Amino acid sequence: MASAAYKYIIVGGGVSAGYAAREFVNQGIKSGELAIISKEAVAPYERPALSKAYLFPENAARLPGFHVCVGSGGERLAPEWYAEKGIELILDTEVVKADIATKTLTTSAGNSFKYDVLVAATGSTFIKLSDFGVAGADSKGIYYLREIREADSLIEAIKSKKDGHAVVVGGGYIGLELAAVLTMNKLQVTMVYPEPWCMPRLFTSDIASFYEGYYLSKGVKIVKGTVASGFELDAEGHVTAVKLKDGRELAADIVIVGVGARPLTTLFKGQLEEEKGGIKVDGFFKTNNEDVYAVGDIATFPMKIYGEQRRVEHVDHSRKSAIQAVQAIKAKEEGRSIPEYDYLPFFYSRAFDLSWQFYGDNVGETVSFGRDEAAATKKFGGYWVKDGKVVGVFLEGGSAEENKAIAKVARLQPSIDSIEALASEGLAFISKV
Numbered sequence: 001m002a003s004a005a006y007k008y009i010i011v012g013g014g015v016s017a018g019y020a021a022r023e024f025v026n027q028g029i030k031s032g033e034l035a036i037i038s039k040e041a042v043a044p045y046e047r048p049a050l051s052k053a054y055l056f057p058e059n060a061a062r063l064p065g066f067h068v069c070v071g072s073g074g075e076r077l078a079p080e081w082y083a084e085k086g087i088e089l090i091l092d093t094e095v096v097k098a099d100i101a102t103k104t105l106t107t108s109a110g111n112s113f114k115y116d117v118l119v120a121a122t123g124s125t126f127i128k129l130s131d132f133g134v135a136g137a138d139s140k141g142i143y144y145l146r147e148i149r150e151a152d153s154l155i156e157a158i159k160s161k162k163d164g165h166a167v168v169v170g171g172g173y174i175g176l177e178l179a180a181v182l183t184m185n186k187l188q189v190t191m192v193y194p195e196p197w198c199m200p201r202l203f204t205s206d207i208a209s210f211y212e213g214y215y216l217s218k219g220v221k222i223v224k225g226t227v228a229s230g231f232e233l234d235a236e237g238h239v240t241a242v243k244l245k246d247g248r249e250l251a252a253d254i255v256i257v258g259v260g261a262r263p264l265t266t267l268f269k270g271q272l273e274e275e276k277g278g279i280k281v282d283g284f285f286k287t288n289n290e291d292v293y294a295v296g297d298i299a300t301f302p303m304k305i306y307g308e309q310r311r312v313e314h315v316d317h318s319r320k321s322a323i324q325a326v327q328a329i330k331a332k333e334e335g336r337s338i339p340e341y342d343y344l345p346f347f348y349s350r351a352f353d354l355s356w357q358f359y360g361d362n363v364g365e366t367v368s369f370g371r372d373e374a375a376a377t378k379k380f381g382g383y384w385v386k387d388g389k390v391v392g393v394f395l396e397g398g399s400a401e402e403n404k405a406i407a408k409v410a411r412l413q414p415s416i417d418s419i420e421a422l423a424s425e426g427l428a429f430i431s432k433v
């Protein structure tokens with residue numbers, strides 16, 4: 001079996017890996033020093049596109065159009081870029097063992113790779129309905145979405161089930177985005193989720209009611225307060241209906257499940273310290289091992305602004321954490337110091353012609369503003385207020401300037417006179433900060 005050695009290895013070839021590679025180049029590396037080992041068959045790309053433009057019925061996004069770093073307005077790193085920079089892109093290759101003590105990675109084909117410094121960037125995988133013991137959850141016609149090959153299978157299904165019924169299980173990011181693109185693809189979509197409203201982890205009932213109303217107006221049916229408990233299958237074992245716990249059944253040619261994600265930390269179990277389900281790192285993304293860094297979805301890092309260790313499964317953090325880790329690796333080599341990571345949470349989503357952004361923390365009391373059912377504009381939002389300070393802001397339909405302003409509010413956490421005053425000021429409050 002083959003073996004090779006690199007100064008730096010990134011395990012995982014997703015968003016963080018791509019941004020880390022660019023930062024290694026910015027910081028200065030020699031040809032042959034860096035390798036990326038990825039289970040996926042393609043160079044790092046902007047994963048959020050998979051549940052949005054990749055599934056559009058027309059003018060769909062396709063590689064190489066959305067390789068990193070276009071998602072943040074940067075240079076697009078096509079596979080040739082890695083070759084030009086002397087970075088080894090080892091694709092379609094799963095690392096099945098990471099031996100931290102001997103600094104050796106072993107792949108499923110039995111090849112081994114030695115590193116001086118390892119950047120772990122394995123991301124997350126989806127939680128499956130079979131994890132909850134739902135019978136038949138691996139049947140034909142049931143889809144999950146994390147990687148491009150899953151998006152490709154879904155596209156095939158959409159094409160072959162034209163005008164059919166799609167059931168979307170889950171009312172979070174993936175559920176909402178997929179319900180929208182499936183509707184755009186002319187499928188008859190029903191969403192089902194157990195909570196009283198969609199995206200309960202972030203949305204207030206007030207915010208959610210807007211989106212639910214909008215989805216209904218687009219023809220999406222919503223079934224709340226129950227879960228998928230089983231499936232009806234045809235003679236070929238293909239799904240025909242979703243059985244719900246409350247006894248109802250929903251006709252289904254396609255089922256898409258988006259019930260959450262789980263960080264892929266198994267390679268490092270028992271070898272690296274963990275916290276809150278992720279690999280524990282410091283403000284430089286260094287683990288408890290001097291030569292191992294962990295970035296993106298798998299890292300539990302000090303969220304300086306809130307004085308807490310947190311894990312974040314969002315693309316903005318995956319990009320920024322990767323950049324921070326590489327800068328820290330190079331600074332350490334050169335005996336320099338860099339500031340600790342000081343991350344302000346930023347989440348966003350786009351579906352239909354809607355687009356929202358959220359900055360900060362969704363804790364404390366909530367204040368809504370701008371909802372006007374009669375108005376043509378869909379601009380509205382909400383503040384989260386804790387200890388008399390605005391700590392989080394949500395805005396649908398904001399302009400680039402307004403979105404910048406809400407980020408500033410969440411970062412500065414201005415004090416307010418009263419909840420009532422903030423409510424009556426509404427969006428105008430952001431321009432005062």
Ligand SMILES: Cc1cc2nc3c(=O)[nH]c(=O)nc-3n(C[C@H](O)[C@H](O)[C@H](O)COP(=O)(O)OP(=O)(O)OC[C@H]3O[C@@H](n4cnc5c(N)ncnc54)[C@H](O)[C@@H]3O)c2cc1C
Nearest residue numbers: 012014015016039047048095122123296297313314315318
């Ligand atoms: C469909 C979808 C839509 C999303 N939309 C949004 C959005 O709109 N906004 C937002 O903020 N976030 C969004 N996210 C989340 C965001 O994409 C992730 O937070 C981000 O990709 C995390 O980056 P990462 O590098 O940690 O992991 P990933 O990008 O998931 O990359 C991990 C990589 O590691 C590889 N890998 C894993 N294990 C191994 C192994 N053992 N050996 C080799 N390779 C391995 C995987 O194949 C993958 O290539 C979305 C996620 C998905 C799945």
